[in-house]
Amino acid sequence: MRQITVLLAAVVALAGVIACMAPASGQADEGAAPIFVKEIPPGYRDWRLISVAHEEGNLNDIRAILGNDAAIAAYREGKLPFPDGTIIARIAWSYVPSEENNKVFGRRQSFVPGSPPDWYLQFMVKDSKKYAATGGWGFAQFNKDGKPADEAKLKTCFPCHEPVKARDFVFTRYAP
Amino acid sequence: MRQITVLLAAVVALAGVIACMAPASGQADEGAAPIFVKEIPPGYRDWRLISVAHEEGNLNDIRAILGNDAAIAAYREGKLPFPDGTIIARIAWSYVPSEENNKVFGRRQSFVPGSPPDWYLQFMVKDSKKYAATGGWGFAQFNKDGKPADEAKLKTCFPCHEPVKARDFVFTRYAP
Numbered sequence: 001m002r003q004i005t006v007l008l009a010a011v012v013a014l015a016g017v018i019a020c021m022a023p024a025s026g027q028a029d030e031g032a033a034p035i036f037v038k039e040i041p042p043g044y045r046d047w048r049l050i051s052v053a054h055e056e057g058n059l060n061d062i063r064a065i066l067g068n069d070a071a072i073a074a075y076r077e078g079k080l081p082f083p084d085g086t087i088i089a090r091i092a093w094s095y096v097p098s099e100e101n102n103k104v105f106g107r108r109q110s111f112v113p114g115s116p117p118d119w120y121l122q123f124m125v126k127d128s129k130k131y132a133a134t135g136g137w138g139f140a141q142f143n144k145d146g147k148p149a150d151e152a153k154l155k156t157c158f159p160c161h162e163p164v165k166a167r168d169f170v171f172t173r174y175a176p
Numbered sequence: 177m178r179q180i181t182v183l184l185a186a187v188v189a190l191a192g193v194i195a196c197m198a199p200a201s202g203q204a205d206e207g208a209a210p211i212f213v214k215e216i217p218p219g220y221r222d223w224r225l226i227s228v229a230h231e232e233g234n235l236n237d238i239r240a241i242l243g244n245d246a247a248i249a250a251y252r253e254g255k256l257p258f259p260d261g262t263i264i265a266r267i268a269w270s271y272v273p274s275e276e277n278n279k280v281f282g283r284r285q286s287f288v289p290g291s292p293p294d295w296y297l298q299f300m301v302k303d304s305k306k307y308a309a310t311g312g313w314g315f316a317q318f319n320k321d322g323k324p325a326d327e328a329k330l331k332t333c334f335p336c337h338e339p340v341k342a343r344d345f346v347f348t349r350y351a352p
Binding site for chain 2: 045046047048049051052053054055056057059062063064066091093095098100101103104105107108109110111112113160163164171172173175176
């Protein structure tokens with residue numbers, strides 16, 4: 001019994017060491033693999049509005065971009081780069097006509113959020129040290145079950161944002 | 177000197193009585209003229225998001241609908257009617273293609289807020305006694321100078337909202 005206890009303790013200790021090592025694996029080298037955000041920042045749905053947009057094409061969504069306090073403050077001050085601690089959330093819904101509104105308006109004019117697409121939730125989290133490999137931003141995408149996208153998908157985020165380097169890699173402008 | 181003082185006091189008192197009477201002028205009668213909201217509720221730009229929409233046609237805008245705490249709570253609880261104290265804000269911007277985004281995406285797909293239209297800001301304020309003539313809601317519209325729309329314009333709000341009586345006269349549904 002005692003030997004099993006000692007063995008179990010050793011296994012637990014080893015697992016603990018490995019778990020603590022894994023997140024740090026990308027930090028020491030400049031050429032290390034990028035690190036992505038794997039957990040949904042809590043409370044994002046209560047954050048304030050940065051802007052809205054409609055994307056046609058493959059996406060065909062209507063979206064809101066929300067920001068935590070650091071994001072909103074930075075936008076309103078007009079200061080770049082965004083400070084560490086900034087988090088920007090993008091929530092997307094499918095872009096659908098509102099039949100009930102159109103009945104009232106008497107014409108087909110009203111487009112509103114429908115059900116969310118599979119990968120409806122994205123974030124950019126600023127930590128210039130931790131996410132140095134991707135411009136200081138940790139990219140994240142989650143599906144309707146709260147599951148994070150795999151790294152193959154997340155690796156496509158930063159290359160698309162690189163052309164906006166002059167605005168600290170953020171496409172969205174503040175809508176006052 | 178004493179007579180002038182007495183006269184001034186009487187004038188001030190009379191002005192005070194008139195000022196207190198004017199807002200109440202529509203409350204006593206059921207058939208009274210509707211009352212509209214003439215001041216922008218403070219802090220509305222910091223309220224939380226209810227939903228987004230795009231309106232084609234004459235409006236051609238993209239919009240965000242924000243709500244104060246009472247509005248957000250009522251939406252999330254799914255309870256109707258909205259309680260007194262609910263305020264819903266609609267901010268509209270012109271609907272414009274984003275040339276800078278489209279350059280990056282390689283196609284014309286991105287539509288974002290442009291400059292606001294003249295009457296960009298609307299509110300619905302719930303007070304079932306004060307605004308009884310218009311379903312319990314005080315309607316409001318403001319232009320870019322913060323000036324309220326005239327009553328001729330505001331009188332068109334409620335008749336358009338009447339068809340949504342079953343949802344307490346509110347078109348917008350909550351986007352989770």
